[in-house]
Amino acid sequence: MTQIRLTNSATRSKEDFVPLDPERVRMYVCGPTVYDRAHMGNARSAVVFDTLYRLLRQVYGAKHVTYVRNITDVDDKINARAAESGRSISDITAETSGWYFDDMGALGCLTPDENPRATAHIGGMIEMISDLIAKGHAYEAEGHVLFSVSSYEAYGALSGRSVDDMIAGARVEVAPYKRDPMDFVLWKPSEAGLPGWESPWGVGRPGWHIECSVMSEAFLGETFDIHGGGGDLQFPHHENEIAQSVCAHGGAPMARYWLHNEMLQVEGRKMSKSLGNFFTVRDKLDSGLPGEVMRFVLLSAHYRKPMDWTEQKVKEATAVLDRWFFALNVASFSESMKQVLINGGVWQPDEKVVDCLADDLNLPGAIARLHEIFRPGQAVQMASFAASLELIGLINDWDTFHHFLRGGVSHTGEGDRPGEVLVQELLLYREDAKAQRNYDLADRIRDSLINAGVVVKDSRGGSGYELTRDFDSSKLPGPDNFD
Numbered sequence: 206m207t208q209i210r211l212t213n214s215a216t217r218s219k220e221d222f223v224p225l226d227p228e229r230v231r232m233y234v235c236g237p238t239v240y241d242r243a244h245m246g247n248a249r250s251a252v253v254f255d256t257l258y259r260l261l262r263q264v265y266g267a268k269h270v271t272y273v274r275n276i277t278d279v280d281d282k283i284n285a286r287a288a289e290s291g292r293s294i295s296d297i298t299a300e301t302s303g304w305y306f307d308d309m310g311a312l313g314c315l316t317p318d319e320n321p322r323a324t325a326h327i328g329g330m331i332e333m334i335s336d337l338i339a340k341g342h343a344y345e346a347e348g349h350v351l352f353s354v355s356s357y358e359a360y361g362a363l364s365g366r367s368v369d370d371m372i373a374g375a376r377v378e379v380a381p382y383k384r385d386p387m388d389f390v391l392w393k394p395s396e397a398g399l400p401g402w403e404s405p406w407g408v409g410r411p412g413w414h415i416e417c418s419v420m421s422e423a424f425l426g427e428t429f430d431i432h433g434g435g436g437d438l439q440f441p442h443h444e445n446e447i448a449q450s451v452c453a454h455g456g457a458p459m460a461r462y463w464l465h466n467e468m469l470q471v472e473g474r475k476m477s478k479s480l481g482n483f484f485t486v487r488d489k490l491d492s493g494l495p496g497e498v499m500r501f502v503l504l505s506a507h508y509r510k511p512m513d514w515t516e517q518k519v520k521e522a523t524a525v526l527d528r529w530f531f532a533l534n535v536a537s538f539s540e541s542m543k544q545v546l547i548n549g550g551v552w553q554p555d556e557k558v559v560d561c562l563a564d565d566l567n568l569p570g571a572i573a574r575l576h577e578i579f580r581p582g583q584a585v586q587m588a589s590f591a592a593s594l595e596l597i598g599l600i601n602d603w604d605t606f607h608h609f610l611r612g613g614v615s616h617t618g619e620g621d622r623p624g625e626v627l628v629q630e631l632l633l634y635r636e637d638a639k640a641q642r643n644y645d646l647a648d649r650i651r652d653s654l655i656n657a658g659v660v661v662k663d664s665r666g667g668s669g670y671e672l673t674r675d676f677d678s679s680k681l682p683g684p685d686n687f688d
């Protein structure tokens with residue numbers, strides 16, 4: 206089995222990934238606060254963890270991986286948006302989360318196995334908060350419940366900072382009801398007009414951090430394998446999640462591997478809603494940019510390095526995908542042909558691509574390898590090439606594939622001649638036939654190619670071809686002729 210290695214923020218080192226239970230690999234990722242369209246920075250996080258999810262499924266089997274990503278649908282930014290727009294909170298959160306799934310889907314992200322909403326877990330939050338109070342890790346003050354940071358010795362271990370550094374470096378809200386400025390809110394009172402739930406501390410609503418502790422436990426248990434999110438969440442959000450979970454669970458660790466994606470930047474600063482320096486995924490989709498191109502741009506940098514979004518990168522990604530998708534030839538890799546290739550054992554991602562991904566999600570390396578193995582017209586290689594693209598989410602279904610080519614991205618392949626795509630299709634079809642030991646069919650396909658002026662070159666790795674000067678595409682039969 207491929208050994209995955211991951212850089213664990215908690216230990217600041219690259220480690221062998223060993224799941225607690227390989228039959229049930231568990232990952233939790235902090236999802237969106239739903240009051241606005243996702244911007245390209247949010248998309249980077251979603252795409253990175255989607256790619257990790259795909260790798261885990263490849264290595265451990267799709268049935269053996271559980272991916273949970275929450276939806277924060279209770280938050281003061283949502284309340285503010287509702288107040289200024291005159292719309293109801295539930296309208297806004299329902300619409301925005303729908304957008305999120307649509308937009309991330311357009312970027313080839315699989316829907317996580319569980320997508321819990323904070324508001325469906327308020328009961329669990331009240332329970333965990335009561336438990337933290339009972340265990341002496343939290344206290345009530347003026348209708349608020351606060352987590353007492355001094356009650357948890359390891360506070361700050363994830364970000365590797367001392368409490369003093371944290372106070373200096375963060376905008377810590379000083380409030381009269383806090384015993385210590387680092388203490389953070391688990392529960393706060395809600396005035397009329399704001400969302401509120403009955404609790405032992407009066408009508409109120411949860412602070413942000415508690416939802417992730419509660420929902421990860423609900424779906425993944427007290428200790429699970431991977432916790433992910435953007436590097437901007439490492440402190441204080443993840444530090445606080447750990448404090449809550451570890452203290453509620455009698456010292457059991459929360460997640461064993463903490464992964465953080467670096468930020469998508471605009472001129473050196475984090476793309477963010479609050480700075481206003483963002484564009485949304487939807488803007489780009491509406492302007493006609495295919496989701497595959499956006500995903501490719503996002504995958505082209507290492508997830509632990511900051512990256513800028515530039516038009517040059519978009520141009521390059523478009524040119525590469527255009528060449529790749531054209532060579533993969535739309536028509537021949539039909540879903541049924543793919544099944545044939547799968548059954549014949551031909552549809553397997555390239556081993557070195559998998560190895561690159563397993564090495565702390567080295568996507569630039571994986572993409573370099575894809576350039577290396579790109580062999581238009583060589584069926585077996587192209588099947589493995591396509592399976593590799595599928596593994597990193599660049600091909601999801603064949604409709605997406607068609608949509609990309611219809612998306613007005615013109616073909617830039619060098620030197621292709623009319624009918625050449627059909628030659629490639631027929632060669633692929635012949636590879637299938639061989640994989641199924643239907644040599645009679647394979648020979649008939651070869652003869653028809655020779656008849657049209659194609660030199661078929663068989664080698665151990667698959668078949669290549671050359672077009673002679675007499676090549677006449679009108680003499681080629683369609684794959685259907687062989688049914």
Ligand SMILES: Nc1ncnc2c1ncn2[C@@H]1O[C@H](COP(=O)(O)OP(=O)(O)OP(=O)(O)O)[C@@H](O)[C@H]1O
Binds near residue numbers: 238249469476477
């Ligand atoms: N510029 C960025 N680059 C990479 N990931 C980001 C970026 N901005 C936010 N994220 C990540 O996107 C996910 C969803 O975050 P969320 O909806 O809370 O966005 P946000 O942080 O509120 O956005 P903003 O900072 O723009 O207000 C989180 O995992 C967060 O770390």
Ligand SMILES: [Zn+2]
Binds near residue numbers: 234236417446
């Ligand atoms: Zn979280």
